[in-house]
Amino acid sequence: MAQRVPASDGGSKKTSRIRVAVRLRPYMVKEDEKAEGPCVRGIDSQNLEIINWRNATETVKYHFDVFHGEQTTQKEVFLSSVKPILPHILKGENASVFAYGPTGAGKTHTMLGSAEQPGVIPRAVREVFNLVNAKDEDEGWDYKIGMSYLEIYNEKVLDLLLPNSQDLPIREDKDKNILIPGLTHTTITSFADFDKHFVPATLNRTTASTKLNQRSSRSHAILLIKVVRTQKTLPFRQQTGKLYLVDLAGSEDNRRTGNQGIRLKESGAINLSLFTLSKVVDSLNSGTSIRVPYRDSKLTRLLQDSLGGSAHSVMITNIAPEYKFYFDTFSALNFAAKSKLIVNKPFTRETVAMPMLPVKRAREERGSGGPGAEPTKKKQKDEKRPEQDGSSPSAHHHSLSEPSVMERLIALEKLMMSCQDKDRQSVLKDVAQSRREIQELKEKQREFENKAMLLSQLAEGKSSETEEPVFRNNSAPLQRKQSNAAKPKKQQAVVQPLQVSQVQPLQQLAVIKKQSVCVKKREKKLSDLVEPPDGKENSEISWESQLDTSVLEVSRQKILHILNSGCLKELKGLQQIGDKKAKLILGWREIHGHFTKLEDLTRVEGMTEKRFSTFMKRVVCWISLFPLHTPPPCLILPVLPESPSLPAHCAQPGQPATPTATVSHSHSRIRSNVDEVFAARHTGLDNKQKLHFGVTMAANMMEAPTVWQEEEQPSLLNQEGSLSGQASVPVPCPPVTGEELLDSGGSPTGARSPCSKSRGELVIVINEKLKNSNGIHSVPAESLSPVISSPPRRQHSISYPHHGKTRKGSRASSIGYTAFSPRPSISRHSSIATNPPLDRSKVKDYLLLSVLACFCPVWPINIVGFVYSIMSKNSLEQGNLDGAVRLGRVAKMLSVVSLVGGTIIIIACIVNLAINVKT
Numbered sequence: 001m002a003q004r005v006p007a008s009d010g011g012s013k014k015t016s017r018i019r020v021a022v023r024l025r026p027y028m029v030k031e032d033e034k035a036e037g038p039c040v041r042g043i044d045s046q047n048l049e050i051i052n053w054r055n056a057t058e059t060v061k062y063h064f065d066v067f068h069g070e071q072t073t074q075k076e077v078f079l080s081s082v083k084p085i086l087p088h089i090l091k092g093e094n095a096s097v098f099a100y101g102p103t104g105a106g107k108t109h110t111m112l113g114s115a116e117q118p119g120v121i122p123r124a125v126r127e128v129f130n131l132v133n134a135k136d137e138d139e140g141w142d143y144k145i146g147m148s149y150l151e152i153y154n155e156k157v158l159d160l161l162l163p164n165s166q167d168l169p170i171r172e173d174k175d176k177n178i179l180i181p182g183l184t185h186t187t188i189t190s191f192a193d194f195d196k197h198f199v200p201a202t203l204n205r206t207t208a209s210t211k212l213n214q215r216s217s218r219s220h221a222i223l224l225i226k227v228v229r230t231q232k233t234l235p236f237r238q239q240t241g242k243l244y245l246v247d248l249a250g251s252e253d254n255r256r257t258g259n260q261g262i263r264l265k266e267s268g269a270i271n272l273s274l275f276t277l278s279k280v281v282d283s284l285n286s287g288t289s290i291r292v293p294y295r296d297s298k299l300t301r302l303l304q305d306s307l308g309g310s311a312h313s314v315m316i317t318n319i320a321p322e323y324k325f326y327f328d329t330f331s332a333l334n335f336a337a338k339s340k341l342i343v344n345k346p347f348t349r350e351t352v353a354m355p356m357l358p359v360k361r362a363r364e365e366r367g368s369g370g371p372g373a374e375p376t377k378k379k380q381k382d383e384k385r386p387e388q389d390g391s392s393p394s395a396h397h398h399s400l401s402e403p404s405v406m407e408r409l410i411a412l413e414k415l416m417m418s419c420q421d422k423d424r425q426s427v428l429k430d431v432a433q434s435r436r437e438i439q440e441l442k443e444k445q446r447e448f449e450n451k452a453m454l455l456s457q458l459a460e461g462k463s464s465e466t467e468e469p470v471f472r473n474n475s476a477p478l479q480r481k482q483s484n485a486a487k488p489k490k491q492q493a494v495v496q497p498l499q500v501s502q503v504q505p506l507q508q509l510a511v512i513k514k515q516s517v518c519v520k521k522r523e524k525k526l527s528d529l530v531e532p533p534d535g536k537e538n539s540e541i542s543w544e545s546q547l548d549t550s551v552l553e554v555s556r557q558k559i560l561h562i563l564n565s566g567c568l569k570e571l572k573g574l575q576q577i578g579d580k581k582a583k584l585i586l587g588w589r590e591i592h593g594h595f596t597k598l599e600d601l602t603r604v605e606g607m608t609e610k611r612f613s614t615f616m617k618r619v620v621c622w623i624s625l626f627p628l629h630t631p632p633p634c635l636i637l638p639v640l641p642e643s644p645s646l647p648a649h650c651a652q653p654g655q656p657a658t659p660t661a662t663v664s665h666s667h668s669r670i671r672s673n674v675d676e677v678f679a680a681r682h683t684g685l686d687n688k689q690k691l692h693f694g695v696t697m698a699a700n701m702m703e704a705p706t707v708w709q710e711e712e713q714p715s716l717l718n719q720e721g722s723l724s725g726q727a728s729v730p731v732p733c734p735p736v737t738g739e740e741l742l743d744s745g746g747s748p749t750g751a752r753s754p755c756s757k758s759r760g761e762l763v764i765v766i767n768e769k770l771k772n773s774n775g776i777h778s779v780p781a782e783s784l785s786p787v788i789s790s791p792p793r794r795q796h797s798i799s800y801p802h803h804g805k806t807r808k809g810s811r812a813s814s815i816g817y818t819a820f821s822p823r824p825s826i827s828r829h830s831s832i833a834t835n836p837p838l839d840r841s842k843v844k845d846y847l848l849l850s851v852l853a854c855f856c857p858v859w860p861i862n863i864v865g866f867v868y869s870i871m872s873k874n875s876l877e878q879g880n881l882d883g884a885v886r887l888g889r890v891a892k893m894l895s896v897v898s899l900v901g902g903t904i905i906i907i908a909c910i911v912n913l914a915i916n917v918k919t
């Protein structure tokens with residue numbers, strides 16, 4: 001969550017008055033200067049005077065922060081007015097520079113300038129890069145710079161980086177931060193990079209010629225430069241500073257501009273927004289007004305932060321010396337004079353990029369039915385305390401956990417996460433190497449934790465039985481066995497982030513379920529837990545407790561990852577997140593930086609606690625079952641010492657014996673990669689039931705192995721933590737049948753229908769090739785149940801019992817996508833898998849054809865065709881290729897019909913005419 005850290009000076013809360021500079025442009029026509037002389041002139045570097053229109057023998061004097069005379073260069077303006085505020089944005093504070101003044105007074109010249117005389121914008125951006133580059137590496141911060149560019153034209157917010165963009169909405173979050181969901185934000189790495197994006201975007205800005213300015217800006221342009229700096233080490237603080245560079249459109253007297261038609265309309269919008277700006281300034285100055293009318297125009301809404309907000313602001317008021325501009329100049333100076341009284345309250349926007357410790361602890365606390373919110377808060381405070389004083393026992397935990405180790409682990413984890421994108425060969429190498437390193441680090445970490453526990457026990461005088469260590473061990477049960485000889489209660493230690501990594505999915509699934517819950521779960525059905533039949537939502541505990549914390553944590557981190565780095569489309573792919581919410585999330589990110597924890601989502605507009613909890617239920621379940629960025633769902637088959645039989649409570653009356661595969665192994669773990677698992681055929685299932693079906697089956701798959709763990713707790717590891725000897729691998733039947741599924745209440749006895757009678761059939765595809773870098777062997781598919789087939793890798797097998805055939809498609813890793821599909825339905829999933837992505841080049845443009853058709857006398861068919869072709873074009877621009885193709889087809893059809901029909905009509909007319917002429 002973004003925090004407001006007061007930008008303090010010497011401990012006192014800092015306020016910053018808007019700095020107002022006035023710049024007088026030189027005469028454009030030298031003759032004017034000679035003929036009438038200027039109506040305004042500078043007295044010194046801060047004062048100027050203008051002729052009093054009531055009495056021409058008097059002048060009115062003004063005092064500003066800076067006065068730039070006609071001879072002032074662009075560089076001087078930048079150095080004295082703009083450069084001083086730029087360092088603030090590197091500290092997570094906001095800054096804004098806006099040019100104000102009548103049309104033709106030199107605002108664009110000041111802000112943009114020319115190639116020979118670059119203005120504030122290029123100089124400021126270059127300076128930001130200079131400041132970042134000058135930062136010492138040893139300071140320990142990473143800097144990232146990005147840009148957005150928009151214009152407000154006729155009260156529409158348009159993205160200048162995305163030509164032909166639509167009007168974008170302006171939103172405000174709970175913390176009064178203004179955000180524009182959907183606005184393009186581009187990362188820039190150098191000034192040249194900035195130039196590459198900025199120059200063409202500037203050409204997109206609406207300009208036109210008026211009587212007073214050859215190239216008059218018809219819109220307000222706002223360039224946003226965002227600097228995000230992230231600490232390289234724990235606690236990975238992240239500060240986001242924004243620089244707004246605003247070139248306002250000039251106020252216009254339409255009697256003099258000669259505006260008509262569209263120019264007049266533009267002028268009306270410009271004047272109205274500037275009038276609102278002046279009302280805002282008035283109301284801020286009066287100090288009594290209850291409501292500052294920021295919302296009365298888009299301009300003031302966007303500048304809300306800079307006027308009476310949190311930015312360090314500089315206003316450059318441009319004025320012209322000519323008499324014809326007298327009243328504009330006079331009112332601009334009055335506006336500037338009252339603006340300088342506005343006081344802003346800058347603060348640093350700070351987030352923490354990575355959670356320091358696993359969240360599991362919080363859940364454990366809740367699960368223990370213990371303290372409510374207050375004690376939890378207290379605990380959190382306690383956890384923070386060691387950083388400050390380091391005197392409490394828990395301080396030992398922190399100090400002994402050695403940030404450097406944590407950092408290395410996290411770095412390794414990152415490496416492995418990023419490995420997904422690399423070539424598989426190099427990935428395997430990296431992973432193997434990383435695994436070795438992780439193992440070493442884990443050992444080291446464990447040592448520290450043991451010491452930490454010891455110290456804490458000594459300090460608090462409690463036995464290890466009752467003590468709960470700060471770090472929990474979520475490592476795989478097989479590894480834990482080693483140290484579990486004495487079976488201390490919940491003796492858990494080690495490093496959560498590691499288990500997010502790609503190399504660990506099997507362990508994650510192996511510990512998918514707490515042992516005590518697994519049997520109950522068979523009887524109760526997970527579907528009930530995900531969403532109970534009465535429609536009421538279970539408390540968070542009831543569903544979260546069904547998943548292992550490590551899996552839960554991984555899922556949470558995945559969601560967090562998507563929330564923090566996902567594009568609009570990816571966000572929309574999350575359950576419960578529609579277009580609007582995705583945009584709001586993007587906007588929230590814009591303002592606050594990263595989501596530090598999932599609960600931050602509730603701070604996004606419209607995301608109530610209830611919605612959040614539903615969102616979590618669905619998404620966490622799906623992701624935990626089908627990780628998106630990890631390899632396809634894997635199933636760990638439990639390894640038992642000697643052909644163990646299924647525990648009595650797991651045997652189902654009337655159910656065929658659980659098929660068992662016997663495998664000989666001399667390696668540490670037996671691991672079956674269930675390449676893709678899915679169900680087919682859900683006649684009569686609605687979406688909700690399909691969701692239950694998917695979740696239930698997958699959860700059962702993961703649950704099944706732990707059933708045996710409960711009773712047997714087999715210890716197959718030798719000293720090196722590896723397994724030897726013969727092992728039997730029981731492979732469960734699909735644990736939930738279609739009938740069970742439809743009967744969402746479930747049988748109280750937990751008895752299940754035989755697989756053969758099920759309406760939904762689970763097909764497990766075992767990847768025969770699996771023999772991964774770990775030396776882990778797959779379970780041979782032949783030795784498994786008949787329902788388990790072994791198609792080549794990356795093939796998906798769906799069995800339709802009533803068709804008596806199996807359909808195969810190349811649906812590699814598609815389960816992951818299903819987990820993110822807006823409506824998780826298996827049928828949809830299937831369609832995603834079978835429809836290859838459309839090639840953009842295949843979408844044809846029928847605009848010309850439909851325009852031609854418009855000349856045919858078959859109205860309104862041709863007009864409809866024309867409309868369709870435009871819609872197709874729009875869809876293409878919005879990335880909806882499918883829609884574009886469909887609309888294009890209709891457009892083509894209508895246009896062809898129009899052309900053919902029109903041609904026939906024309907020919908008929910000509911023939912008719914010819915006959916008439918003859919007769």
Ligand SMILES: Nc1ncnc2c1ncn2[C@@H]1O[C@H](COP(=O)(O)OP(=O)(O)OP(=O)(O)O)[C@@H](O)[C@H]1O
Binds near residue numbers: 026070110248
């Ligand atoms: N300080 C200056 N020195 C030299 N030329 C200037 C200066 N200021 C403005 N000009 C020139 O005056 C003309 C009008 O300036 P500019 O377009 O920047 O005005 P503006 O305030 O942005 O007008 P509008 O609001 O209509 O866009 C331009 O040709 C510009 O080059």
